[in-house]
Amino acid sequence: MRNxxxxxxxxxxxxxxxxxxxxxxxxxxxxxELRALNREIASLHEGLSVLRAEWAYLNRPDRLRxxxxxxxxxxxxxxxxxEQFGSVAQVAYPLPPEEPVSEPIxxxxxxxxxxxxx
Amino acid sequence: MIRTPLRPLARILDAxxxxxxxxxxxxxxxxxxxxxxxxxxxxxxxxxxxxxxVMFLCAFMTVGVRMGVLANTEPQEPQLSxxxxxxxxxxxxxxxxxxxxxxxxLVTHALYAQPPMLVDPERSADKLVEIFPDLDRERLVxxxxxxxxxxxIKKKISPxxxxxxxxxxxxxxxxxxxEMRLYPNGAIxxxxxxxxxxxxxxxxSAEIVGVAGVEKAFDxxxxxxxxxxxxLQLTIDLTLQSAIEEILDGGMKLMNAKGATAILxxxxxxxxxxxxxxxxFDPNDRPAPLTKGDASDSPLFNRAxxxxxxxxxxxxxxxxAQAMELGLVNPETKVPTKTPLVYGRHRxxxxxxxxxxxxxxxxxxxxxxxGTARIVQMIGGERQREFLERMGFLEPTAVELVEAPTGRxxxxxxxxxxxxxxxxYGHGLSASPLHLASAYATIxxxxxxxxxxxxxxxxxxxxxRVMSADVAQKSLAMMRAVVTRGTxxxxxxxxxxxxxxxxxxxxxxxxxxxxxxxVIATFASVFPVxxxxxxxxxxxxxxxxxxxxxxxxxxxxTAVPVAAEVIRRVAPLLGLRPxxxxxxxxxxxxxxxx
Numbered sequence: 001m002r003n004x005x006x007x008x009x010x011x012x013x014x015x016x017x018x019x020x021x022x023x024x025x026x027x028x029x030x031x032x033e034l035r036a037l038n039r040e041i042a043s044l045h046e047g048l049s050v051l052r053a054e055w056a057y058l059n060r061p062d063r064l065r066x067x068x069x070x071x072x073x074x075x076x077x078x079x080x081x082x083e084q085f086g087s088v089a090q091v092a093y094p095l096p097p098e099e100p101v102s103e104p105i106x107x108x109x110x111x112x113x114x115x116x117x118x
Numbered sequence: 119m120i121r122t123p124l125r126p127l128a129r130i131l132d133a134x135x136x137x138x139x140x141x142x143x144x145x146x147x148x149x150x151x152x153x154x155x156x157x158x159x160x161x162x163x164x165x166x167x168x169x170x171x172v173m174f175l176c177a178f179m180t181v182g183v184r185m186g187v188l189a190n191t192e193p194q195e196p197q198l199s200x201x202x203x204x205x206x207x208x209x210x211x212x213x214x215x216x217x218x219x220x221x222x223x224l225v226t227h228a229l230y231a232q233p234p235m236l237v238d239p240e241r242s243a244d245k246l247v248e249i250f251p252d253l254d255r256e257r258l259v260x261x262x263x264x265x266x267x268x269x270x271i272k273k274k275i276s277p278x279x280x281x282x283x284x285x286x287x288x289x290x291x292x293x294x295x296x297e298m299r300l301y302p303n304g305a306i307x308x309x310x311x312x313x314x315x316x317x318x319x320x321x322x323s324a325e326i327v328g329v330a331g332v333e334k335a336f337d338x339x340x341x342x343x344x345x346x347x348x349x350l351q352l353t354i355d356l357t358l359q360s361a362i363e364e365i366l367d368g369g370m371k372l373m374n375a376k377g378a379t380a381i382l383x384x385x386x387x388x389x390x391x392x393x394x395x396x397x398x399f400d401p402n403d404r405p406a407p408l409t410k411g412d413a414s415d416s417p418l419f420n421r422a423x424x425x426x427x428x429x430x431x432x433x434x435x436x437x438x439a440q441a442m443e444l445g446l447v448n449p450e451t452k453v454p455t456k457t458p459l460v461y462g463r464h465r466x467x468x469x470x471x472x473x474x475x476x477x478x479x480x481x482x483x484x485x486x487x488x489g490t491a492r493i494v495q496m497i498g499g500e501r502q503r504e505f506l507e508r509m510g511f512l513e514p515t516a517v518e519l520v521e522a523p524t525g526r527x528x529x530x531x532x533x534x535x536x537x538x539x540x541x542x543y544g545h546g547l548s549a550s551p552l553h554l555a556s557a558y559a560t561i562x563x564x565x566x567x568x569x570x571x572x573x574x575x576x577x578x579x580x581x582x583r584v585m586s587a588d589v590a591q592k593s594l595a596m597m598r599a600v601v602t603r604g605t606x607x608x609x610x611x612x613x614x615x616x617x618x619x620x621x622x623x624x625x626x627x628x629x630x631x632x633x634x635x636x637v638i639a640t641f642a643s644v645f646p647v648x649x650x651x652x653x654x655x656x657x658x659x660x661x662x663x664x665x666x667x668x669x670x671x672x673x674x675x676t677a678v679p680v681a682a683e684v685i686r687r688v689a690p691l692l693g694l695r696p697x698x699x700x701x702x703x704x705x706x707x708x709x710x711x712x
Contacts, residue, residue: 046225056219056302061360079361079687082613082696 124148208297209326210340211349212311212333214356215391215574221311221333221401223326224300227280227293229272230321233262236290245286246271249279262290273316274298294321299333301401307359309395309420310352310519310572313404329404330418332572334520351574353389358382361687363394369680370396370658375639377414377659379421380684381555385650387577388559388568390517392688393552395421412628414659421659423517423525426548429657430623430673431605432642433544434490437497438478439561439593440505443585446496449479449592455489464536466491466543469672482596483604485620487543494542499533502541508567508584509557511549517570525550544621551640555655558642562650565590598647605674609643609682613696614689616682617650618643620673625660636660639673641681645689646697654688656681 068077124147130140212221236242239262247255250272261269274296275283283291299314312331316324326341328334336350362380370378382392399405399417408416414425441447452475459466472484481489494502506512514526528548530537540546552570559568560581567581585593597617601609605620621640624632640657644650661676662669670676689696 049222050224052219053222053224053300053302056222057300059218060303061306061356062304065360065364080690082611082686082690084690085695 122147122151124151208323208341209299209314210342210345210347212340213349213351214354214359215351215389216355217349217351218356219302220307220352220354220356221299221301221314223297226274226276226296226298228270228296228319228324229275229280229283230292230294231262231269231271232290232292233264233266233269234290236262237288239263239290242286242288242291246283246291249282270319292321294323296324297326299326299402303356303360304402305398305400306356306363307354307393308398308401309418309422310354310393311401312520313401315404328520330521331420331519335518335522352572353384353391353574353577354393354572355391357691358688359392359394361691362392362684363396363398365680365684365687366394366396366656369683370661373658373661373663373676373680375658375661375676377421377425378657378680379425379551379659380654380656380681381422381551382684382688383555383559383568383570383653383655385559385562385568385644385653388556388570389574389577390552390555390570390572391652391692393422393572395419395423395425420519420521421657422551423515423519424521424550425657425659426525426528426550427638427640427657428545428548428623428626429551429554429640430544430621430638431485431487431490432554432619432621432640433547434482434485434542435561435593435597435619436506436509436557437490437494437502437542438482438596439585439589440502441478441493441497442589442592443505444497444501447478447493449477449596451478452476453478453481453489453492455481455486455492457486457488459488459491461491461536461539466539479596479599482619483599485600485605490542491539494539495535497538499535499538502538503533505584506541506547508582509560510567510569511547511553511557515550515552515556515570517552518572518576525552527553544623551655551657554640554642555653558644558655559653560584561590561593562644562653563590594644594647594650597644601643605672606641606643606678608674609641609678609685611645611682611685611689614685614694615646615648615697616643616685617645617647618678618681620678622671622673635662635669635671637671639671639677641673641677643681643685645685646694648697651694652689652692654681654684656684 068075124144125140126143126147129143133140133143209223211219211223214220231242233239240259243255243258243262246258247253253271258271271291272279275293280293283293296316301308301311301313310331312333313329314326314333315329317327318325328337328340332350332352333340339345340350362382366378366380369375377396379395380392381390381394383390397417405417407413407418413419414421419425438447442449447453454474455468455472455476456474457466457468457471466487468486468488470484472480472486472489476484476486476489478489478493480486481493497505503512511527512529514523516522527550530541530546537546556568556570559570560566563580564587565583565585567584569578569581571577594617597619598615600606600619601616606616606618609616609618619642621638621642623638623640624634625636625638626632638657638659639661640655642653642655644653656677658673658677658680662671663675
């Protein structure tokens with residue numbers, strides 16, 4: 001009986017040691033992965049800020065104005081002016097839909113037609 | 119252990135045989151035994167003390183070693199932070215009111231050398247000069263071959279330059295990462311942003327410190343990591359700012375002015391939508407400040423905030439508004455305007471003779487100095503001073519720029535009646551265009567004080583009441599008349615009902631007296647007058663319009679047309695619809711639907 005307890009204890013110690021060893025290495029692996037991910041996040045953040053700066057630089061008003069001037073033939077853009085505000089009254093009503101011709105119309109005015117109309 | 123008996127029989131018998139006292143032996147043995155016991159106890163105590171000493175030594179050594187280790191190791195970030203906190207830039211961005219970037223950081227590199235590690239200093243110096251032509255070869259060679267262990271070569275280099283330096287292949291040339299401040303829009307809003315430079319520098323990083331404008335005023339805020347990377351949002355609108363700078367630049371050249379400034383302000387909140395000062399500079403490459411001469415000649419000088427000028431007739435409306443507030447006059451009251459007005463040894467003249475008397479409205483419309491001086495005489499200097507103080511003319515503006523306190527108005531020490539009269543028409547008290555803008559905004563805001571601000575969300579609620587809403591309304595009506603039938607007739611932008619007041623002030627000589635041919639022309643305007651939303655103050659420094667037979671310098675001919683163009687361009691951008699609207703309904707038939 002005593003031998004069995006000794007054996008079981010020794011085995012469990014070995015098992016625990018093996019488990020601790022594995023967990024240790026797993027943790028180290030995960031930490032490495034985390035470090036790599038953090039590095040990647042940092043470099044992506046850096047890239048993002050560079051892109052944002054570049055976007056702002058490419059969209060700077062001076063450059064856009066120059067581009068508009070250069071491409072005037074195609075774009076025909078001019079600064080917004082007060083005359084460009086329209087009013088609702090300037091918008092035409094849609095034309096009423098044409099009604100289908102339901103009865104033949106007598107294009108030559110005859111007396112019968114006049115009488116029929118009356 | 120064998121105990122020695124106290125009276126060993128052999129020695130007792132022996133002593134007895136010799137006739138000695140056997141008790142002496144016993145005493146001797148008792149003494150020896152006592153000594154042995156004492157020694158043993160002492161040994162044990164000493165052992166314990168030693169043990170304790172060793173334990174304490176170990177404990178203190180552990181603490182000491184740990185402290186030493188902590189003090190000597192490089193600080194390390196916790197590797198397993200749960201949030202994966204975002205890597206923040208060293209300095210927060212600055213954006214305009216719509217979130218467009220005005221200032222940001224860019225990662226770049228600094229180049230330095232460690233001369234002891236250089237393989238071929240002369241060749242490296244040659245190659246470096248090829249890449250950076252502005253470097254001095256002699257100096258580089260001297261630094262590389264001398265006793266120095268560390269030499270900065272360039273503070274900021276581009277990736278292409280970095281690659282070229284890599285290609286030299288000398289192990290003594292090294293790079294340090296840097297964050298540099300970038301202003302992507304160049305010179306736009308340069309006076310507001312200010313600029314930044316490197317502060318304390320190390321190999322692996324360098325501090326960025328603001329040197330002027332909001333960058334300096336908010337230096338601590340921008341560097342505070344607690345903000346979690348939130349940008350500093352200004353009230354400036356990039357589109358408006360750029361449009362105004364473009365028109366102002368054109369207007370300044372057309373009117374042969376040496377400087378110009380314009381401020382566009384929202385009436386209700388005091389938020390500054392655009393503030394331009396020309397000539398300007400590129401904050402990415404900030405020029406050095408002037409060491410001698412007039413500070414206002416430097417492009418760094420912010421005329422809108424730092425430039426304190428006598429603003430001329432634009433001040434007249436304050437005298438009139440105060441007189442109306444005090445119930446001394448109403449818009450129809452007749453005021454004597456016979457020119458010149460002689461007061462002691464002073465003479466106050468008008469530009470033209472406007473007849474013996476005019477209504478208060480006409481005093482403003484025709485811009486009569488004499489009429490205004492008469493009105494100020496009714497008010498008196500004490501009350502005038504108190505009124506101008508409430509309008510904010512005796513203090514620097516509260517705008518969030520580091521330059522704001524330098525724009526302190528020049529106020530006369532004493533305030534006799536003649537000074538009050540000249541201040542009434544804008545001479546004798548110097549203030550910045552921003553002061554004028556906030557004072558006009560106060561009138562446009564129905565008499566509630568407006569404080570200018572550049573920070574979005576920093577605007578305070580309505581300020582104290584300076585004049586009644588009725589007086590403010592009447593003042594606006596007078597300013598509207600200035601535009602429809604007075605000195606600012608060029609300022610009548612169709613559809614936007616501009617109200618305003620011109621001001622042409624002779625420039626003061628630094629030696630005393632005034633220049634004959636140098637003026638500051640100002641147009642302060644409010645639009646649209648039916649529901650005042652925006653205030654525009656535009657000032658030209660030494661303009662002269664030379665199209666006619668003789669140069670014209672009055673604001674009506676110089677500042678007003680430029681301001682009108684600004685309003686024409688800016689009002690649609692602000693989303694203001696012209697109020698009359700196009701009258702012709704081109705190509706549209708009105709049909710009646712049965």
